[in-house]
Amino acid sequence: MKGPSLNKLRSVKLSISLIALICTTLLIWAWERTPLLASVLPPSDQFDVRLGISSPVIPSEIPVSHFDFEEKQHPAEDDFPKAQTLAEPVTDVIQHASENANAKMALDDKGSNTASDKKKDCNYAKGKWVVDKRRPLYSGSGCKKWLSEMWACRLTKRTDFSFETYRWQPKNCEMPEFEGSAFLNRMQHKTLAFVGDSLGRQQFQSMMCMITGGREISDVENVGKLYGLVKARGAVRPDGWAYRFPRTNTTILYYWSASLCELQPLNQSDPATHYAMHLDRPAFFLKHFLPRFNVLVLNTGHHWNRGKLIANRWEMYVDGKPIADRKLAQIANARNFTVYSIVKWLDSQLPLHPGLKGFYRSISPRHFVNGDWNTGGSCDHTTPLAGGSEVTQDHSSDAVAEHAVMGTKVKLLDITAFSQLRDECHISKYSVKASTGVHDCLHWCLPGVPDTWNELLYAQI
Ligand SMILES: *[C@@H]1O[C@H](CO)[C@@H](O)[C@H](O)[C@H]1NC(C)=O
Numbered sequence: 001m002k003g004p005s006l007n008k009l010r011s012v013k014l015s016i017s018l019i020a021l022i023c024t025t026l027l028i029w030a031w032e033r034t035p036l037l038a039s040v041l042p043p044s045d046q047f048d049v050r051l052g053i054s055s056p057v058i059p060s061e062i063p064v065s066h067f068d069f070e071e072k073q074h075p076a077e078d079d080f081p082k083a084q085t086l087a088e089p090v091t092d093v094i095q096h097a098s099e100n101a102n103a104k105m106a107l108d109d110k111g112s113n114t115a116s117d118k119k120k121d122c123n124y125a126k127g128k129w130v131v132d133k134r135r136p137l138y139s140g141s142g143c144k145k146w147l148s149e150m151w152a153c154r155l156t157k158r159t160d161f162s163f164e165t166y167r168w169q170p171k172n173c174e175m176p177e178f179e180g181s182a183f184l185n186r187m188q189h190k191t192l193a194f195v196g197d198s199l200g201r202q203q204f205q206s207m208m209c210m211i212t213g214g215r216e217i218s219d220v221e222n223v224g225k226l227y228g229l230v231k232a233r234g235a236v237r238p239d240g241w242a243y244r245f246p247r248t249n250t251t252i253l254y255y256w257s258a259s260l261c262e263l264q265p266l267n268q269s270d271p272a273t274h275y276a277m278h279l280d281r282p283a284f285f286l287k288h289f290l291p292r293f294n295v296l297v298l299n300t301g302h303h304w305n306r307g308k309l310i311a312n313r314w315e316m317y318v319d320g321k322p323i324a325d326r327k328l329a330q331i332a333n334a335r336n337f338t339v340y341s342i343v344k345w346l347d348s349q350l351p352l353h354p355g356l357k358g359f360y361r362s363i364s365p366r367h368f369v370n371g372d373w374n375t376g377g378s379c380d381h382t383t384p385l386a387g388g389s390e391v392t393q394d395h396s397s398d399a400v401a402e403h404a405v406m407g408t409k410v411k412l413l414d415i416t417a418f419s420q421l422r423d424e425c426h427i428s429k430y431s432v433k434a435s436t437g438v439h440d441c442l443h444w445c446l447p448g449v450p451d452t453w454n455e456l457l458y459a460q461i
């Protein structure tokens, strides 16, 4: 008795499901056929879909009054090339800012609708440093496999490590707690590439330690060969490193490109050749491997000075010719021009690679006092946050970076202002070069500030 009635119930359920399925199919089919209807659907962020995060709804119009343009014209005093005054017509500026805001919302709205007003204002760069007993995220004496000795301050004579126990707390954004295996799951079958100078390499090493928790994981594969990252004959080290975590098939790589520009030897057969440094062309590595990346983090900054250019035998080129414009040939202008060019190029590539998310990391602050790196400058403070623990400004302290990404889909990883508060976190006199009296107030102790850069990156992918 029980059997037949149950079967009947099942078949009724089945037919209802079938009808529902057919209706849905028809509805979707109709949507795809009718552009008018389709345009009502929110555009989906391809990358987020691939990562399994619900697509954010991007409103087509954001009221202009949400954004304060005034502040952008009054950047904080800092050591970096001064912000350009906004030369663009005001309408352009509004347009850019509104696009920028759209991009920000796409990042910040992770599906939840609660406190959406708050999220509109979400700016990871604004907030404060707080003590957190769960920091650091790995041990500076334990992460031997990934940390360069010169950056592992636990291995030096430094005795004060109170700086390691701070966490960045953004004011209006959720910051997920970084967890290595969750990060790997999110990055399944994906590649994260850091391309930039030695500060980018620090971020790469930090990321490797954060993912592994600083523990030895024997099955991480060196896949540098797949990216041509092998040590050339006579070289001190390869131009970069690439490692794959086999469980999730996740690759993390770093490529050294201090200027992000294409470098072209001017005389192939001369070992002491000078190089054309093409300010309007991205490094060949970037162009070549971009299709393989899912997250790309670019940075440049500290190699933009005459000394480095001369030492590296780099000659600035634009349009395939040595720079003729003397104004552009000034270092600050050349750097700005390059950052704009590279960001524009990356932005132009994003639609061709829907699985790719591009970040430009703002400049990492230096903390030399009483001189520069080569004139006896130092950074002896050990008391954390002596100069304050909070960032309240809305604009980035790196105006070049902030303006370069405006109106593009390239995201700003804005780390400058909160890193500026951490003058006690540098290698300082404990650098390998300490014997010669040279202090390193540019690179950071690891664990340290670059871990926070990666937490911000994690929050934004
Ligand atoms: C930076 O470069 C962009 C694009 O070339 C230009 O519009 C802007 O005015 C420049 N800013 C500065 C400060 O030179």
Ligand SMILES: *[C@@H]1O[C@H](CO)[C@@H](O)[C@H](O)[C@H]1NC(C)=O
Binding pocket: 189, 190, 191, 249
């Ligand atoms: C690993 O991921 C890459 C994409 O990054 C993909 O091409 C490859 O097929 C994956 N390998 C395996 C074994 O799944």
Ligand SMILES: *[C@@H]1O[C@H](CO)[C@@H](O)[C@H](O)[C@H]1NC(C)=O
Binding pocket: 267, 268, 269, 270, 271
């Ligand atoms: C290139 O370098 C080689 C070796 O130093 C030299 O013999 C040759 O003249 C150079 N060619 C040019 C065009 O300068």
